Amino acid sequence: MALLTGSKKIKTVVFISGTGSNLKSLIKFSKLKKSPISIKMIISNDYKAKGLQYANIYKIKKKIFNFKNTFSEKKVINELEKSDINLICLAGFMKILSKDFVKNFKGKILNIHPSLLPKYKGLNTHERAIRNKDKYSGCTVHFVNSRLDSGKIINQKKVRIKRLDTPKTLAKRILIQEHKLYPAAIIKALSL
Ligand code: GRF
Numbered sequence: 794m795a796l797l798t799g800s801k802k803i804k805t806v807v808f809i810s811g812t813g814s815n816l817k818s819l820i821k822f823s824k825l826k827k828s829p830i831s832i833k834m835i836i837s838n839d840y841k842a843k844g845l846q847y848a849n850i851y852k853i854k855k856k857i858f859n860f861k862n863t864f865s866e867k868k869v870i871n872e873l874e875k876s877d878i879n880l881i882c883l884a885g886f887m888k889i890l891s892k893d894f895v896k897n898f899k900g901k902i903l904n905i906h907p908s909l910l911p912k913y914k915g916l917n918t919h920e921r922a923i924r925n926k927d928k929y930s931g932c933t934v935h936f937v938n939s940r941l942d943s944g945k946i947i948n949q950k951k952v953r954i955k956r957l958d959t960p961k962t963l964a965k966r967i968l969i970q971e972h973k974l975y976p977a978a979i980i981k982a983l984s985l
Contacts (some may be wrong), residue, residue, distance in 0.1 A: 802831035803983070806878045808886040809837050813844015815884035815905055818972035819979075820851050825870040828883070828976070829983055833876055836869065839844070840889050860888040865931030870897055883937065902937035903982060905975050907967050909949055910935060914942035919960035930954055930963060932971045945983070947978040 805823070807816045816835065825830045827859040835848045835855045850853035854876075858869050873881070883904040895902060908918035910933040922930040936944035950970040954963060 803829055803880050804833045804876065804878050805830040805875075805880040805882060806830040806836055806873060807832060807882045807884050809835060809842055809844040809884050810887040811842055811844060812840050813842065813885065814816055814845055814968060814974055816844045816941065816970055817847055819882060819975060820847060820853070822976035822979075830880060830979060833873075834880060836872075837902075838886070840865045844885070851963070857979055860921075863891060863893065866891055866894050870894065873898075881937075881977070882975070889941060890937065895939050900936060903936050903947070903978065904934045904935055904942070904944070905971055905974075905978075906935065906942050907964065909951065909969065910934060910946060917960075922954060922961060923958055923963065927954055930967060932967050932974055934974055934982075947982050948974060950974045955968045 806953055807819055809816050815909050820832055822828050823830050832853055832923070835845065835853055837845055837857055838860045842859045847853070856872060860869070879901060881898055881902040883902065886904075890902070901959045906918070908922065909929065909931045913921050919930065929951045931949055933949045935942070936947065938944040950973070952963070952967050952970055
């Protein structure tokens with residue numbers, strides 16, 4: 794990934810659309826001495842995203858863009874370039890980024906997905922895993938390319954599906970693992 798610039802921390806932005814529990818875990822990780830990242834900005838496509846509260850709590854700059862067209866994406870690109878951002882972490886971000894956007898930050902965008910990719914790309918992953926009577930599901934952190942949930946896998950964590958699991962109970966157990974997996978994936982991605 795060749796992102797490490799001397800001993801300086803990598804200027805990182807986190808994109809969110811919802812609750813932001815992964816964002817919170819990344820902020821906590823960024824505050825550790827051993828962490829290679831520093832979170833400079835939080836971006837959302839939804840001004841109502843609950844996770845935006847962490848911008849206020851941790852005093853991190855926040856910005857809202859609608860991501861509805863290339864004009865809006867250009868504004869995001871300008872903002873990221875202005876702030877010298879070198880790593881983009883998607884964390885529950887519900888918009889698909891355009892090919893041009895991804896090209897602009899090639900190899901610098903990571904995403905977390907609540908399934909063992911390449912299984913269950915897209916939405917409703919827990920429901921699909923339970924319906925198919927899978928023994929395991931889990932979560933994956935991967936590089937983002939121009940195809941949905943298809944970039945190179947960085948790391949994964951398996952979670953056993955219990956007999957009485959509902960999508961909600963399974964999501965809850967997987968989310969706990971996501972919070973550990975994303976920081977570990979960042980460290981690994983930087984060494985690739
Ligand atoms: C996570 O399960 C993530 O993998 C998925 O959306 C959920 C976001 O949760 N893409 P949160 O907003 O980080 O709490």
